[in-house]
Amino acid sequence: MLSKRIQTLSSSMTIAITVLALELKAEGKDILSFSAGEPDFDTPTAVKEAAKDALDAGKTKYTAIPGIPELLTAIQGKLKRDNNLEYETNMIQTNNGAKHSLFNLFQALIDEGDEVIIPAPYWVTYPEVVRYSGGVPVIIQTDDTTGFKISADQLAEAITPKTKLLILNSPSNPTGAIYTKEELEAIAEVLKGTDILVISDEMYEKLVYGDAKFTATASISEDMFQRTITVNGLSKSAAMTGWRFGYLATPKTELVAAMNKLQSQSTSNINSITQAAAVTGLDGTIDQDVETMRVQFEKRCDEAVKLINQVEGLSVVKPDGAFYLFINIKEVTNDSMAFATKLLEQEGVAIVPGVAFGSEGHIRFSFATDIDTIREGIKRIERFIQSQK
Secondary structure (H helix, E strand, O other): OOOHHHHOOOOOHHHHHHHHHHHHHHOOOOOEEOOOOOOOOOOOHHHHHHHHHHHHOOOOOOOOOOOOHHHHHHHHHHHHHHHOOOOOHHHEEEEOOHHHHHHHHHHHHOOOOOEEEEEEOOOOHHHHHHHHOOOEEEEEEOOHHHOOOOOHHHHHHHOOOOEEEEEEEOOOOOOOOOOOHHHHHHHHHHHOOOOOEEEEEOOOOOOEOOOOOOOOHHHOOHHHHHHEEEEEEOOOOOOOHHHOOEEEEOOOHHHHHHHHHHHHOOOOOOOHHHHHHHHHHHOOOOHHHHHHHHHHHHHHHHHHHHHHOOOOOOEEOOOOEOOEEEEEOOOOOOOHHHHHHHHHHHHOEEOEEHHHHOOOOEEEEEOOOOHHHHHHHHHHHHHHHHHOO
């Protein structure tokens, strides 16, 4: 009965584990969850007030497919202010989260057999939606020794006549790795003279730690600007996961027009109240709220890295951004799924196995929760590891 296409698709392992943890918690079990990619902070008050004002003003009707003019202008201003990127408003589309942005992009760009280069570890959605769209994921493996980043040489070796897209995610989910300006310049040099497009997922742009600096992929050169589709949103930086807001920007207006056509036949416009709230989330009003969250995330990151590296058998590279630790468990086991399952059953700790991200022998641990919970969770992980000896 089901189409071959839908049978190629797997459910998100991160969501599945989060749901299981919630179910166990509802049954009265003592569960600590480090599996969800969701800030524990509330949405900033100014954003919520903007949504209330929109409701009171009756802004509850259909809007234009790409988004209301005020929102497109706010995105335009954000990209200029933060990233020194200049787009016209017809180069921007708003979506129901970044997953929707990516779905639109892959559907509009990929023909059967087109290859899409994806560095691993990768966000779980990338290869799934590429396959669903008829494309072929080409995985470039990275590890702790390379800071979980691909090199220009690796990219050059992976390119074939069928290569259509390269996906970059900086800061990365699940590793927190950030590509430096110099690393992006080297990648740009490899791509010169090709027709390969770059999808740059910059969702965690505002969550950067220590001396690390974020560089927008499209800002590297005019050549990269022309070939890059920037994907971003407010889910992580503004704690707006449930609002479902993402956006994309590209100078290729024919691509945006094609995605507007697709969206007109699928979801139509995104939620009108979310659009009104997102204007406030993008125009600089909540910059201090975002910085307050970032500072807390960095404190949690430092504490979690210190504690994990004290656990025998575990090691972790300190992330430059996002809110995850991608922990190496290879001294304990190379079966991350078994590790995650037993840990949840035995100690009530929910994490995501590295195999979900294309990197066996690791687990993803979200530190988007309070310090005391992080400390208790790592104690339980250490106890679990000791029990396996």
